[in-house]
Amino acid sequence: MTTQILDTSSGSVMRHSRCFLSGFRIDERQQRQSLGELNSPRLRSQILGLGVMLSTDLINETRVICGLEITSKKRLLEILAQLLASAHPRLDAEVVFERLLERERLGSTALGHGIALPHARTKDVTEVIGALVQLQRGIDYDGADSDEPVDLAFALLAPEAANDEHLRLLAQLAGRFSDPSIRERLRQADSPSGLLQALNISDS
Template sequence: MLIAAQLANTDNISHHNGAASKKRVLEELSQMLAANTKVTTAEKIFHALLDRERLGSTGLGKGVAIPHARVPNITHTIAAMMTLEHPVDFEATDDQPIDIAFALLVPEESGDHHLQHLARLATLFRDADACQKIRGCQNAEEIFELLVSIDD
């Protein structure tokens, strides 16, 4: 249960979020991620995600982005996910706006272990059927249950 285990619960999923810009998406995800750790703040997470975006967009294409960053002091991978009410420009590789964002924070000293997480997420979100099912979910609980079923 790689993906579902990273999310842990539906509090880490925002369904039909009203964020209207890339910056706002990253801010909202940072708030959600910060709620899962006592060792860093939403502001530090936001800056870590923003710094990573400056290296190149984490927009995969087909309406999906996987913002991610290494963060000092966290001890395990944490994640948050949102679907957007209206797609936003994320400077994705295909120049299409995104409506699904899955954020991942990994410990700073995790080595390349996080690449396995990213590869698994990229595989999931390149699956048009899976993305369509996510987009069709009515609430965070349905999204979580779908991700659990995909992980099985």
């Protein structure tokens, strides 16, 4: 299992998509079909389009923390779980945390370049929700990019049924994080609104 960051090459699209799909219990035939669709030129151009807006239905300032000071991956996942759980009264932060941990046991969700994209699924949501944390100092995340600590983490919580919409969303985020200028703006941001603007997230 690989955690390389997505770029514009078809091989990288396949590698990152496979990492995401491993967090969902779908059969091998479905996985091959989804990977094949993600590798098509048409869909790849859609998911890698950095100009595409992400909606605040996915994330808003209440689920963003800027300049957090922590020292461990466990604490980072706990905070991301709390932010995700705040999106809906049915969600329990401890349960979300356990789901994120389960996914990490399958393989690290570190993408490289100091970025992590932890994700999990639950029956308690019907739409994908996100949370974003910017750290003051990078932490060891046990990822492929072991020499570069993680200081930016975007968590996703998806419904139980994995589908192409969720795959496209994950790939869009990974595409944004693969852009050095976006990573620099994220690290320079000094407010939740600044972080969301760097990721091109809007109300529309």
